[in-house]
Amino acid sequence: MDVSIIGASGKIGSVLSLLLAKESYIKNINLIARNSSINKLKGLKMDLYDAMAAAGQDTDIDICCDDDLSCTANSDITIITAGMARTGEMSRIDLMRENAKIIKNYARKIANAGDTKIFMISNPVDLMTYKALIESGYEKNQVFGLGTHLDSMRFKVAVAKHFEVHLDDVRTRIVGEHGDSMVPVISATAVGGIPIKRLPKYEDFPYEKILERIKGYGQEIITLKNGSEYGPASAIVNIVRCIAHDEKRLLTLSTYIEDEIEGIEGGCCIGVPVKVGKNGIEEVIHMKMEDNEIEGFKKSFELVKGYCRQIESI
Known part of the structure; x- marks a missing residue:
């Protein structure tokens, strides 16, 4: 299985990368982040290869910038963990509006790249799942979120x-x-x-x-x-x-x-x-x-x- 993780440099994304890299059915992982976080992804990739060596696991890891999501075209699942985190002064509606803009951008780029499944983690997760669905134009079975x-x-x-x-x-x-x-x-x-x-x-x-x-x-x-x-x-x-x-x-x-x-x-x-x-x-x-x-x-x-x-x- 080929998996892409958008937001791989974040907390959830980096832990998820490790856990998936140790799964025997995962053959390739695309680590995706903003250009400003590419160096962090390079370090994460090195760290993951050390972890896989210790576990005796062989998984290919690639690094991609979110300016170009063509790497998701061959992915069975594209997992989106990216987005703004809610701060103390930010309302739910503020978070919803800001992250909707981010997800709109990603969903359109993913759809333009090819066919995959979108697995939404970013919050508010129900709303971002809906945004990804309508912006990607994918069938509803292809877009889903972590939900409850x-x-x-x-x-x-x-x-x-x-x-x-x-x-x-x-x-x-x-x-x-x-x-x-x-x-x-x-x-x-x-x-x-x-x-x-x-x-x-x-x-x-x-x-x-x-x-x-x-x-x-x-x-x-x-x-x-x-x-x-x-x-x-x-x-x-x-x-x-x-x-x-x-x-x-x-x-x-x-x-x-x-x-x-x-x-x-x-x-x-x-x-x-x-x-x-x-x-x-x-x-x-x-x-x-x-x-x-x-x-x-x-x-x-x-x-x-x-x-x-x-x-x-x-």
Whole structure:
């Protein structure tokens, strides 16, 4: 598999480069950054080759400037981690508008170069996924974002800790916006196949406290260590591996939907359960939810859809 990483000089991009370089199915990685960061990429490339030598892995690594994205033409997946980071004085809308300009530029260059899949990591991820979709002109299965995948993993850890069970026994997911309007699907949350509502400790399950912690998890990490890279990079690798091996796993990613879920209409990209395989998003899963979960998802969808309309003309 050939992979391109736009923003490889950043925190997530550099850790992701290492993790992917150590995957046996990865044959080539294109490290892409602005011209001002090319020297950093040269150092990263040298460092990666040392790491691969220690691991006995043989992966080709190339360096590209984002002025010319022709290198993405042969990539199975182009992962975009680039964009402005939100500062303390910057509003969500400010970040949305600035990053929409950046993603517009990248999406058009990628589409002009050839055919690939675009995997969006840049935030706000749902909105940037939508921007990449409309600007690239690609089919909707080819453009997707990390969405609420990492949020779902965080919720899974919280469930496992509360019920004192192994992480692998927990099945759960969070849908909707990767943001404050996200919706944990309790009706689809189970431990060892048993819905958690039927377990004795469910009465003490601190749902609201856990949800608020997850909503602020990323910001808490930023406050404590100036950013999160290991968690997102590891989650990205899981999804790339799923595509490489055509695993057909059901994951919660940001993808374009219109009327696939009852009660919504009009298109936007948002976190929903999807089947992931060699073609990218192979199917949106029509998951049944309880009434309160559906209402929460509708509110989240309308919020994200409104923002999507705002960035269409940027």
